[in-house]
Amino acid sequence: MIQIAVLGYGTVGSGVVEVIEKNKAMVNEKAADELNIKYILDLREFPGDKYEHKVVHDVNMIMEDEEISIICETMGGVGAAYEFTKMALERGKSVCTSNKELVATHGPELLEIAHAHNCNYLFEASVGGGIPIIRPLNYSLTAEVIESISGILNGTTNYILTKMEKEGASFDAVLRKAQEKGYAERKPEADIEGYDTCRKVAILSSLMLGKTVDYKKIYTEGITRISYGDILYAKETGRTIKLLGLSKRMGDKVFAMVAPFMIGQENPLHMVEGVFNAVCVRGNMLGDSMYYGQGAGKLPTASAVVSDVIDCARHLGKVIMCFWSREKAELVNMGEVEHKFFLRVKPSACEALEMMFKDCKKIEIPGRGEDVGYFTESMKEKDFADRCALLGEAVLGRIRVE
Amino acid sequence: MIQIAVLGYGTVGSGVVEVIEKNKAMVNEKAADELNIKYILDLREFPGDKYEHKVVHDVNMIMEDEEISIICETMGGVGAAYEFTKMALERGKSVCTSNKELVATHGPELLEIAHAHNCNYLFEASVGGGIPIIRPLNYSLTAEVIESISGILNGTTNYILTKMEKEGASFDAVLRKAQEKGYAERKPEADIEGYDTCRKVAILSSLMLGKTVDYKKIYTEGITRISYGDILYAKETGRTIKLLGLSKRMGDKVFAMVAPFMIGQENPLHMVEGVFNAVCVRGNMLGDSMYYGQGAGKLPTASAVVSDVIDCARHLGKVIMCFWSREKAELVNMGEVEHKFFLRVKPSACEALEMMFKDCKKIEIPGRGEDVGYFTESMKEKDFADRCALLGEAVLGRIRVE
Numbered sequence: 196m197i198q199i200a201v202l203g204y205g206t207v208g209s210g211v212v213e214v215i216e217k218n219k220a221m222v223n224e225k226a227a228d229e230l231n232i233k234y235i236l237d238l239r240e241f242p243g244d245k246y247e248h249k250v251v252h253d254v255n256m257i258m259e260d261e262e263i264s265i266i267c268e269t270m271g272g273v274g275a276a277y278e279f280t281k282m283a284l285e286r287g288k289s290v291c292t293s294n295k296e297l298v299a300t301h302g303p304e305l306l307e308i309a310h311a312h313n314c315n316y317l318f319e320a321s322v323g324g325g326i327p328i329i330r331p332l333n334y335s336l337t338a339e340v341i342e343s344i345s346g347i348l349n350g351t352t353n354y355i356l357t358k359m360e361k362e363g364a365s366f367d368a369v370l371r372k373a374q375e376k377g378y379a380e381r382k383p384e385a386d387i388e389g390y391d392t393c394r395k396v397a398i399l400s401s402l403m404l405g406k407t408v409d410y411k412k413i414y415t416e417g418i419t420r421i422s423y424g425d426i427l428y429a430k431e432t433g434r435t436i437k438l439l440g441l442s443k444r445m446g447d448k449v450f451a452m453v454a455p456f457m458i459g460q461e462n463p464l465h466m467v468e469g470v471f472n473a474v475c476v477r478g479n480m481l482g483d484s485m486y487y488g489q490g491a492g493k494l495p496t497a498s499a500v501v502s503d504v505i506d507c508a509r510h511l512g513k514v515i516m517c518f519w520s521r522e523k524a525e526l527v528n529m530g531e532v533e534h535k536f537f538l539r540v541k542p543s544a545c546e547a548l549e550m551m552f553k554d555c556k557k558i559e560i561p562g563r564g565e566d567v568g569y570f571t572e573s574m575k576e577k578d579f580a581d582r583c584a585l586l587g588e589a590v591l592g593r594i595r596v597e
Numbered sequence: 598m599i600q601i602a603v604l605g606y607g608t609v610g611s612g613v614v615e616v617i618e619k620n621k622a623m624v625n626e627k628a629a630d631e632l633n634i635k636y637i638l639d640l641r642e643f644p645g646d647k648y649e650h651k652v653v654h655d656v657n658m659i660m661e662d663e664e665i666s667i668i669c670e671t672m673g674g675v676g677a678a679y680e681f682t683k684m685a686l687e688r689g690k691s692v693c694t695s696n697k698e699l700v701a702t703h704g705p706e707l708l709e710i711a712h713a714h715n716c717n718y719l720f721e722a723s724v725g726g727g728i729p730i731i732r733p734l735n736y737s738l739t740a741e742v743i744e745s746i747s748g749i750l751n752g753t754t755n756y757i758l759t760k761m762e763k764e765g766a767s768f769d770a771v772l773r774k775a776q777e778k779g780y781a782e783r784k785p786e787a788d789i790e791g792y793d794t795c796r797k798v799a800i801l802s803s804l805m806l807g808k809t810v811d812y813k814k815i816y817t818e819g820i821t822r823i824s825y826g827d828i829l830y831a832k833e834t835g836r837t838i839k840l841l842g843l844s845k846r847m848g849d850k851v852f853a854m855v856a857p858f859m860i861g862q863e864n865p866l867h868m869v870e871g872v873f874n875a876v877c878v879r880g881n882m883l884g885d886s887m888y889y890g891q892g893a894g895k896l897p898t899a900s901a902v903v904s905d906v907i908d909c910a911r912h913l914g915k916v917i918m919c920f921w922s923r924e925k926a927e928l929v930n931m932g933e934v935e936h937k938f939f940l941r942v943k944p945s946a947c948e949a950l951e952m953m954f955k956d957c958k959k960i961e962i963p964g965r966g967e968d969v970g971y972f973t974e975s976m977k978e979k980d981f982a983d984r985c986a987l988l989g990e991a992v993l994g995r996i997r998v999e
Contacts, residue, residue, distance in 0.1 A: 214740050214882050224807075224920070225739040319737070325883040327737035334736065335721070335729035337627040338616050338903035405626075463889060466868045480616050480900040481727040481890060487865060488886030498882040501740035509918065516911065518626070 196229045197508050198262040202279055203270035204237040204250065207293045207320070210497025211267050212246060215504075222501060226508035233263060258282050265507045267500050268292040273300050284308040284316060289511075291503035293320035293496050299394040299410045302401065303521040310514045317503035317515070322395045323348065325495030326488040327502075328474045332402050333517055339478030341403045343443040345597075348395040350470035350491040351379045351386040352418050352438045356455075357468045360426050360435060366419065378470065388417035389438060389453040396440035399474070400451050402517075403442060406524040408451055414529045416454040424539055425592040428568040429457050431560055435465055436594060450527040456597040457537050530577030535596040538569045544589030551582045566591050598631045599910050600664040604681055605672035606639040606652065609695045609722070612899025613669050614648060617906075624903060628910035635665060660684050667909045669902050670694040675702050686710040686718060691913075693905035695722035695898050701796040701812045704803065705923040712916045719905035719917070724797045725750065727897025728890040729904075730876045734804050735919055741880030743805045745845040747999075750797040752872035752893040753781050753788040754820050754840045758857075759870045762828050762837065768821065780872065790819035791840060791855040798842035801876070802853050804919075805844060808926040810853055816931045818856040826941055827994040830970040831859050833962055837867055838996060852929040858999040859939050932979030937998040940971045946991030953984045968993050 199215075201208045215222055215230055223229050234257050235249045244250070257263055258279075266283045268290050270276045276297050280290050285308060292298065297305075298318045309316040319329045323346070332341070347353050351373065358369045370387065373379035385391045397410035418438050429436050434457040442451040458465050463485045467473040472490025477483050489495040506515060538555075540548055545567055549555065558568035571579065583590050601617075603610045617624055617632055625631050636659050637651045646652070659665055660681075668685045670692050672678045678699050682692050687710060694700065699707075700720045711718040721731045725748070734743070749755050753775065760771045772789065775781035787793045799812035820840050831838050836859040844853040860867050865887045869875040874892025879885050891897040908917060940957075942950055947969055951957065960970035973981065985992050 218740060218742055218882065221742050222740055225918070227918070325880075326886055327733045330737045331729045331733060334908065335732045335904055336900075337907045338620060338624055338900045340620055340623050463868065466865065478900065480620065480896040482897060484728055484888070484890030486886070486888060489884050494882040495884060498738075498740045498880065502737055505739045506736065516627070516629070 196231050197226065197264055198231055198233045199265045199267065199504060200234040200236065200257040200263050201232060201267045201269060202236045202254070202276070203268070204235045204239070204241065205269065206493045207496050207500065208235070208267065208269035210493035211269060211500050214494060214497045214501045222505060226505045228508055230504065230508065233260070254279055254282070258286060263288055264511055265289045265291065265504050267504065268294055269500065270294065271296065273297050277301055280305055280316070281308060284312055284314060287312045287314045289314040289316070289507040291317045291500050291507060293500055295321040295391070295394045295398060299397040302398065303407050303519050306517055306519055307521070313512050313514060315507050315510060315515050317506060318398070319503050320496050320499035322398050323472050323474055323486065323488070324490040324492060325498045326472060326474065326486050326490060328399070328486045329402065331486060332399070332476070336476060336478055336481065339480050341444070341476060341478055343441070343477045344399045344403055344474060345439055345441045345464065346399070346474035347437050347464055347467045347472050348392045348440045348474070348490065349386055349438060350472055350489070351383065352392070353467065353472070354378050354470050355387070356418060356421065356436055356438065359421070359423060360430070363423055365423055366421060387419055389415045392438060392440045392453045396442055396451055396453055399440070400442035400449055400524070401519050403444070404449055404524050405518040406520055406522045408442070408449060408524045408526070412526050414452040414454070418455050420592070421455055421594070422592060424566055425537070425594055427560060428537065428539060428558055431558060434459050437464060437467070439464070439597065445527050448525045448527045450532055452529065454595055456595045458597045462597060530575060532576050533573045534576065535573050536571045536579050537594045537596050538571065538583070538590065539566050539592035540569070540586060541589045541591065542567050544586050548586060551585065570596060598633050599628065599666055600633055600635045601667045601669065601906065602636040602638060602659040602665050603634060603669045603671060604638045604656070604678070605670070606637045606641070606643065607671065608895045609898050609902065610637070610669065610671035612895035613671060613902050616896060616899045616903045624907060628907045630910055632906065632910065635662070656681055656684070660688060665690055666913055667691045667693065667906055669906065670696055671902065672696065673698065675699050679703055682707055682718070683710060686714055686716060689714045689716045691716040691718070691909040693719045693902050693909060695902055697723040697793070697796040697800060701799040704800065705809050705921050708919055708921055709923070715914050715916060717909050717912060717917050719908060720800070721905050722898045722901035724800050725874050725876055725888065725890070726892040726894060727900045728874060728876065728888050728892060730801070730888050731804065733888060734801070734878070738878060738880055738883065741882055743846070743878060743880055745843070745879045746801045746805055746876060747841055747843045747866065748801070748876035749839050749866055749869045749874050750794045750842045750876070750892065751788055751840060752874055753785065754794070755869065755874070756780050756872050757789070758820060758823065758838055758840065761823070761825060762832070765825055767825055768823060789821055791817045794840060794842045794855045798844055798853055798855055801842070802844035802851055802926070803921050805846070806851055806926050807920040808922055808924045810844070810851060810926045810928070814928050816854040816856070820857050822994070823857055823996070824994060826968055827939070827996055829962060830939065830941060830960055833960060836861050839866060839869070841866070841999065847929050850927045850929045852934055854931065856997055858997045860999045864999060932977060934978050935975045936978065937975050938973045938981050939996045939998050940973065940985070940992065941968050941994035942971070942988060943991045943993065944969050946988050950988060953987065972998060
């Protein structure tokens with residue numbers, strides 16, 4: 196029997212307990228042993244809960260129990276979660292986590308500690324919820340040089356953008372509704388400002404390169420400035436607006452960013468709607484492959500944590516390969532990167548705009564007098580920003596085009 | 598250094614050599630050792646080929662060379678490929694293959710032999726070409742009870758259906774063009790009659806259940822009866838026609854089939870066009886996830902074979918888990934399975950049809966006099982077939998609706 200502890204009995208933590216319980220037969224067969232949850236660490240009490248008797252408040256009980264060989268860290272944050280993870284790994288206990296913030300911040304250090312102690316630090320659930328993406332990158336696409344990764348990595352923002360598109364509603368109205376329904380947090384910044392996507396891009400980029408991409412250096416723009424006007428022009432041209440996390444190999448540097456993009460129907464991410472997530476990976480032999488599914492939610496995320504537990508159970512005392520060193524990856528200067536752009540301006544600015552952007556394509560929506568849309572040619576970020584500055588308040592919307 | 602032999606220097610075999618050569622640094626890093634191709638087995642000579650000096654004609658040279666620890670079987674067929682694979686595994690040499698026919702026919706026996714000799718039989722490339730799907734099923738979705746798998750598993754048929762839809766061309770015309778361009782074989786039966794998809798469904802179903810699904814028992818219908826008329830009605834109702842391979846757990850039995858289906862835009866397979874493949878997996882915790890990419894082609898397929906080689910290299914002397922026993926899975930009787938159906942009939946048959954199919958929905962395309970379309974309610978296959986028989990030659994087209 197393999198003894199497990201769960202740190203944090205919130206949404207994901209209770210999901211982990213539920214998955215192990217509900218799929219017991221399958222999970223034990225795959226783990227080649229019986230898994231038993233011995234402790235659940237939480238500051239709170241859970242009177243009446245089926246697993247009330249497993250709840251403990253002192254992490255040392257878990258750390259000092261030599262029977263415990265695998266720990267699920269589902270607390271979140273980079274404070275206690277970091278300390279507890281280190282403590283566990285230093286004692287040779289493998290840790291499986293859904294904590295993207297911790298992985299993005301201390302991933303390579305924790306991997307080093309794990310490997311020095313013949314145990315593992317696994318984090319399939321930290322990106323894309325239940326969608327297998329970390330394991331395909333680490334074990335499946337091993338014959339590839341990965342050239343780029345692009346993804347819709349946050350369900351809340353994708354839900355908001357989809358609702359705005361389908362219902363013609365404003366950002367604020369959709370956000371309020373999403374909060375009422377529990378699809379968005381009461382403090383929604385981490386999602387809508389792109390911070391959550393940024394952490395995930397940092398993890399995927401680091402795995403792509405085998406080096407560390409510092410999430411603090413990734414240009415990150417959320418969806419708060421997207422208006423229904425922008426969406427109308429996207430629709431008019433067969434496109435849709437998605438918050439993308441991007442990462443591309445450029446020589447020995449990497450370009451990474453988080454921003455809303457207009458994407459066309461030829462891009463497989465076009466069809467990813469609502470709370471679904473998807474990750475596109477381009478390899479130099481395989482070309483494009485995509486991984487799609489529910490990127491969040493209690494059971495999908497817990498399922499990914501449990502798949503890591505099973506992997507740890509099958510590799511007790513052995514190190515599972517993961518290429519992610521502490522060496523820092525160098526990021527390409529944002530201003531030098533080229534994109535096409537969509538611009539939505541007041542009609543009065545058309546003449547000035549057309550002089551500044553030589554080869555742009557004008558889009559007019561019949562019966563709509565308040566704005567005009569333009570698609571520019573591919574140009575450097577800094578050149579685009581400079582010209583937009585000259586147009587000043589006549590610019591009503593601007594979005595990159597993929 | 599790990600010594601490798603490639604059996605069969607055709608499209609995939611030469612791709613394997615190319616991938617190992619081109620991505621040498623990455624491949625060796627991931628394999629944690631240097632991979633070297635020592636022999637290439639083929640009956641032909643390859644004068645002037647860069648690897649001409651590695652070509653041998655006698656398989657015993659490979660089998661008797663104790664240095665060889667991994668073999669890539671890229672010959673195809675179930676004759677010599679079967680014999681050579683058994684010989685290799687019995688000598689403790691791991692085998693990686695793209696040969697779906699052999700895996701579907703002798704998979705569990707070959708897995709048993711491999712495991713008895715502490716080596717591995719891996720077949721990521723046998724389904725979905727370069728798309729990682731076998732490894733996600735075996736290692737990633739381990740916490741799930743897989744409820745169903747559905748996929749577009751053959752690039753040739755998907756290319757033909759996409760072309761028919763986009764160009765309004767007939768099946769025969771598109772097939773001829775595809776043959777000229779090399780997208781379809783000169784003997785296209787394996788693809789267009791669904792046999793290739795059938796083998797792949799058998800493999801996926803077997804991995805889903807851990808038992809053996811006999812491909813000969815899978816109901817298989819190809820795309821040769823699809824006409825542009827059917828496609829018109831699909832378009833008219835926002836649907837598209839795809840050749841699907843399906844497998845569903847039904848109690849302790851399994852339902853598996855291969856047939857063209859009309860699918861709506863809510864199905865993520867809707868957007869899979871041209872030579873692309875995709876596999877949807879429904880798990881009881883994760884819900885739907887999808888794996889998408891190039892399902893065929895030299896380098897994508899070779900990339901999957903090489904990812905298996907890397908896995909074998911990292912597990913020399915160790916058995917990699919794979920749950921697929923010889924125990925036969927029981928298949929549900931086709932006639933008892935329920936579907937909705939699309940029917941296209943001569944206008945003269947409308948009255949009779951509407952009496953037989955009570956709750957059907959009629960679709961008329963303005964200006965089109967030669968046929969009328971109907972969507973039935975969900976009903977048993979055998980009831981549908983019985984009623985169609987009564988309509989006789991008035992039935993111009995019939996397609997299941999997913």
